[in-house]
Amino acid sequence: MPVVLTVDPRSGVPIYQQIVEQVKRSTALGVLQSGEQLPTVKQLALDLTINPNTVARAYRDLERDGVIETSPGRGSFVKGDGDAASTRAAASDVTRRAFEGAVREAKSMGLLRADIDRVVDTVLDRWFPEER
Amino acid sequence: MNITVSHLSKKYGSLAAVDDLSVEIPAGTIFGLLGPNGAGKTTAFKCMLGLARGSSGGVTFGGKALAPPLFESIAYVPERDVLYDWMRVSELVEMNRRAFARFKADRAFELLATFGIDTRKRARALSKGMKTAVAAAIAFARHADLLVLDEPTSGLDPVNQRHVLNLMVNEAARGATVLFSSHQIGPVERAAERIAVLDRGRLVLEGGIDDLKSGRKIVEAIFPNESYSLDGIAGDPRVGRIDRSGRIVRVMALDAPSEIVQKLEAAGGTGVRIIDLNLEDIFLYAVAPASATADVVEGS
Amino acid sequence: MVYVEWLRVRNCLRILAIVFGVLFLGAAITRVAVNAQMDQTQAWVAREIVKPGARVSHERLSDGATRTTVDVPSDGDHIVIVDRGWHGKAITISGPGITNDRNANVQIGSVRVHAVRSTPQGGSIEVETDEAVSARVLLLFSSFVALIVGTFLAGPLAKENGNHLEIAWTKPIGRERLALGLFAVDAVGMLAGMAMTVVFLVISTALFELPRIVVDSQTLAVLALSVFMPFAWYALLTAASA
Known part of the structure; x- marks a missing residue:
């Protein structure tokens, strides 16, 4: 696998979640191509010096989310037919997570939906000027 | 090999070194036993392995009570003074080869070489860290079903420390159960799947590290003025503790932090945010006397 | 664990071997010194024989030994040498030329030298190279050495300080079986120490003259006692340290 996963065990984010997010991000960015093989649970555990069960848990979550598929005896592979749709789905997922954090914070500061809507529009206008 | 510890106790006079410890260690996990110095980690290991006289309670290994033949598949490495100072490293390997049918001398020499240890040396000529490494290398060559390692990374440089952790991962990947203790958070946070925290002989926290990290969060809220009520929150069993500092409230959520967020918002809190806790924070909250941490929070 | 005890026994016996080696070296040096002394004695005998008027007679005794008698009338010295071949020699020298300032009766191995204090009429020296050596002496001495070995090895489990225990x-071995194994190894160590002592004593004395070791009716009892004593001592120490 060309992608080098890294984990920060000292973070408050669970390690399995770090792996899940990194693999999702890598597939969204196309760094991980569909059909590409992921390292075995043991190999990744040794590479990162983390518990094999933690890696296995991350792989289970990724499989449940439809990002990878595992066939016994062969290993784990990035799912998808290589079409744009699946890549977009993964990208949307990553974006939504980032967005959710921002919206939660905004709401807790007392902004209303209409206020947040306006903020989003401003940001979108800046990044997609041609679609204004 | 799973381990079931039930109501394990060991008293020195009136002082309980291990106080009614019950814990289940599932097979194939790397289980970290954390605790401040003198928390009873070493004593707990000794009690489990039948090495402490006068302990009460029960321990089973893979459903079986401890008996000498079981030690074929249990590798125990005490914290220090493991090696006979007057023996050569190669003789120590030979000693293990004779004592354990499953011991692989080749593997031991291979591991010793990767640790950079001259096997012709006598144990007394080795540094503290090297002695730890020798004991570890020999244990990892045992091909055991259960490894009980007391402070396996103490005194090791970062490279060899990582090496030992990697060997633990390797054992777990093979299906073995690894139970190890540490007073340092780092190695446990990295390699362990589950932890138990001992404090003054008592089990104060137990669970999967990732589950603890997902569940345990600090939820912070700011209230518009100091007259606010936390009635619905203070009584919630998922709330560990509440620290107030003027208009700022920090709530330790033991589980389901998003629901605590909702409750705080309902109570009129603004700027509610979730602060992640790493294992060190969780550990400190578990072992520090409540007042001590509260003081720190109040003072900040 | 038993292996560790083997190593301990090996180290202990190695030290014993070094001590015996040093003592043997001392014996060898003594042997060379004695040789020089013997050369002088032989030269003296040779001079006596060629003195004018010396009478030398050879005689074959009934047991096959050869007796050589030298009489030197000029100074009154009298030498008798009984050569029994493999069974050693008995030499008696007497006469006014022999001056011993005191009585002496020394035995090293099978060699015994008996000197009688000289009177104005002269003195005499008897040398017997085929004196009987009682096996008892060997056994008691080796028993003493085994006692020392046992002192070092005793209490093998008590020696396991800290985490060694x-x-x-x-x-994966029962505690009783382990203890028995350790005691067995130590027992072998003590017996080996005894055997080494006997061998050392025999070889060292053989440097001078092959010792004639006599086994009598009491030897068996002494053997039993010699083995029993260090073992009892070992058991005592082990029990005290447990």
Whole structure:
């Protein structure tokens, strides 16, 4: 696998979640191509010096989310037919997570939906000027 | 090999070194036993392995009570003074080869070489860290079903420390159960799947590290003025503790932090945010006397 | 664990071997010194024989030994040498030329030198190279050495300070069996120490003259006692340290 996963065990984010997010991000960015093989649970555990069960848990979550598929005896592979749709789905997922954090914070500061809507529009206008 | 510890106790006079410890260690996990110095980690290991006289309670290994033949598949490495100072490293390997049918001398020499240890040396000529490494290398060559390692990374440089952790991962990947203790958070946070925290002989926290990290969060809220009520929150069993500092409230959520967020918002809190806790924070909250941490929070 | 005890026994016996080696070296040096002394004695005898008027007679005794008698009338010295071949020699020298300032009766191995204090009429020296050596002496001496070996090896489990005992107890072998194994190894060590002592004594004395070791009716009892004593001592120490 060309992608080098890294984990920060000292973070408050669970390690399995770090792996899940990194693999999702890598597939969204196309760094991980569909059909590409992921390292075995043991190999990744040794590479990162983390518990094999933690890696296995991350792989289970990724499989449940439809990002990878595992066939016994062969290993784990990035799912998808290589079409744009699946890549977009993964990208949307990553974006939504980032967005959710921002919206939660905004709401807790007392902004209303209409206020947040306006903020989003401003940001979108800046990044997609041609679609204004 | 799973381990079931039930109501394990060991008293020195009136002082309980291990106080009614019950814990289940599932097979194939790397289980970290954390605790401040003198928390009873070493004593707990000794009690489990039948090495402490006068302990009460029960321990089973893979459903079986401890008996000498079981030690074929249990590798125990005490914290220090493991090696006979007057023996050569190669003789120590030979000693293990004779004592354990499953011991692989080749593997031991291979591991010793990767640790950079001259096997012709006598144990007394080795540094503290090297002695730890020798004991570890020999244990990892045992091909055991259960490894009980007391402070396996103490005194090791970062490279060899990582090496030992990697060997633990390797054992777990093979299906073995690894139970190890540490007073340092780092190695446990990295390699362990589950932890138990001992404090003054008592089990104060137990669970999967990732589950603890997902569940345990600090939820912070700011209230518009100091007259606010936390009635619905203070009584919630998922709330560990509440620290107030003027208009700022920090709530330790033991589980389901998003629901605590909702409750705080309902109570009129603004700027509610979730602060992640790493294992060190969780550990400190578990072992520090409540007042001590509260003081720190109040003072900040 | 038993292996560790083997190593301990080996180290102990190695030290014993070094001590014996040093003593043997001392014996060898003494042997060379004695040789020089013997050369002088032989030269003296040779001079006596060629003195004018010396009478030398050879005689074959009934047991096959050869007796050589030298009489030197000029100074009154009298030498008798009984050569029994493999069974050693008995030499008696007497006469006014022999001056011993005191009585002496020394035996090293099978060699015994008996000197009688000189009177104005002269003195005499008897040398017997085929004196009987009782096996008892050897056994008691080796028993003493085994006692020392036993002192070093005793209490093998008590010696396991700190975590070594835990290493011992976490082996797939019962504690009783382990203890018995350790005691057996130590017993072998003590017996080996005894055997080494006997061999050392025999070889060292053989440097001078092959000792004639006599086994009598009491030897068996002494052997039993010699083995029993260090073992009892070992058991005592082990019990005290447990």
